[in-house]
Amino acid sequence: MDPAVAAVAVAIFGYALVERRLWHTPVSGAMVFTAAGLLASEQVTGLVNPAETGHGATIFLELTLAVVLFSDAMGANVGSWATEAPLPGRLLGFGLPLTMAVGWLLGWAMFHDIGPWGAALLAAVLAPTDSALGLPVITDERVPRLIRHALNVEGGLNDGLVLPFVTIFLALAREEEKAAGSGYAVSVLLRALFASAAIGLALGAAGAFALRRSRNRGWSGQRWQSAALLALAVLAYVLADLIDGSGFIAAWVAGLAAGLVARESLSAALRLPEEAANLGVSVSFLLFGALYLAPALDSATWTAVAYGLLSLTVIRMVPVALALSGSRLAPQTVAYVGWFGPRGLASIVFAGLVATSGLPEQGQIVPVVMLTVGMSVVLHGLTAPSGARRYGRWYAAAVARSPELREAAQAPATGRRRWMTTHQGAFDAEAGGRPESRR
Template structure:
């Protein structure tokens, strides 16, 4: 355990000294931290192994995802959707289900042994995107704000929206394998979705009302307001877990409720949880490289590699293109949005849930997920700076020729721009 802590500490210290210098390069933080994890893995140096950090690593990844789900959901300003809702709504309301459907079809064709629900589970696990892995895509000011906002909102909400699919498909896959008795899916729906969502909404709503009341009387400072937000995220997860529900859905619902009730009044308090989430994601990629990616590289097959590449391309890009039909966006913009859908922490943790469930088909699902995330770290990390610059140059020329193009629509709210500027790369 001491070796693992030392490796993580050295990686963070080293990255902190060169982070600003690396920003304009194709080398992302996620790439470096994953590489450190691979070098420290049991397959290479043995500094970080499952025997050293197995259960602790799982708990850390889950806690990090809880904070990420809460802060991302809270950070999406509902008021800003009055102008900018159409694109995020298309990506989340049509693009996400179509992506799951496409992944389901391809998975069933490539991995028939996984069964119908195993293939659906694989598709749902890989559906969420992680915009932090391609930060230049949403932070480069040459890219129109409309597009940056759409990608940022999609990345902030689709992990929570994918959770019900993951939960239900996992229950159906377990039932298909006769691992549980009948009626399990109904219990999952009631406890994992309905009850957990209600718990999260109650905690986020009530906790934020209490904070606003306290702040209005000058009883609370931003530092402790930040602590309170973190406590709400963890409390919602713990309460849902007590009823054997989904703590992740509860944390996401709590963030949505907190963001709605706060109406931007807790913007300063949100900074600390967001910074902790970013730090947690950085450490998570070290653990990902050492404990998840390195062991699964031994199990890569042509089918595994093929699905991973398809997941990052046609399984994502075609549904995005379909969801944006009639939006008025140029083909280059649709391609830009479709390509930059990186896979990250949510897929890693969802795959770990599959492992902990004991599903027999996990040996087919988990290697695909880990390879897909690993390829995404490299491919999206390398192409993000170049792609953002190239697309930004195209947009500058296009808006000069046609000032009324869809990409030049009204800017998103100020709250969005502040949030992006405070979201450092992992």
């Protein structure tokens, strides 16, 4: 039996013993599991051996992200956000592309050897955010609901929106290195975007329709409907992978389609996929620490560290400030939204795709991504509780002076489970907004 399995089991059991106690500390679950992974790494105790664990870990990470993408997309209600709460639209429609553009330019300037498409790939891999690494930012009710909602929606959707860019930039980088014949990028575009999206659309819509009919006729209960949704996410991923497409795009589109067809009727059935994603992400951070972060730390360069810090600050915060200009938000709010853009599971898995692509520049790109995520785990985890507390105090004083403050506007209700659950930490809104878990 692989000792890595024992390491995972011990970490889960140990965290379960102190999880609620950690609510009131700056120590997040992501920090705990990443630290456990570093301790179990080949560089420290050798419990997790990349040669024995690597392939299985890659599959686990990819399936976890597929379930996360499906669950997040299924809960999305893009239409209401666009009309009732435009802040997520600003962050996703303008801030996200600009983040990739700024990251591309700085990456090309700092890493000359990876070429323009390698730099674009690096920027795209590091563009999505993950609210799980700074959970108090979106669960502390002292923070205005409009801002928590914007960060929550952004973190739930930007990984899916970045997927096509990662796929295309990876194909262009490989074609630039002549690792494939002419037109390779076009064939990838057709398979990964159009064919994979078609698989996801057909499977998600048909599957949700069948489940809704079955539920309405009393043929199936919530427990097995939950299992069916989990199977639907995995099936979309696997079918797209069989045609060398993008399983992630298929899973994300399947979630969107299922949500459009039966979001309300299958709302309660999402509990199992969300809980599976919760546990999967926790284990993923342990694997991240053992298989990716430990080697990255072992060979870290000052240039890689500098780019990581720029990615968490300038590359994120400047585009956010530009995206929110004209929104009438206070500078304190813009700084809060800009800083709390943690990098997490999506960046880890996307970097894993680069690591197995055969791209010559992967030896430069992957360590930079892993160092950036590692710094994000620590910096965003430590600053989330105090940052939310300080911003909440500022907001309370500001809204008392100016009740018409833009931040005081109401965001659309997200319901009991969406956006405060899945990989961002289980959250019980009906119990007064107390988080059930903090990774």
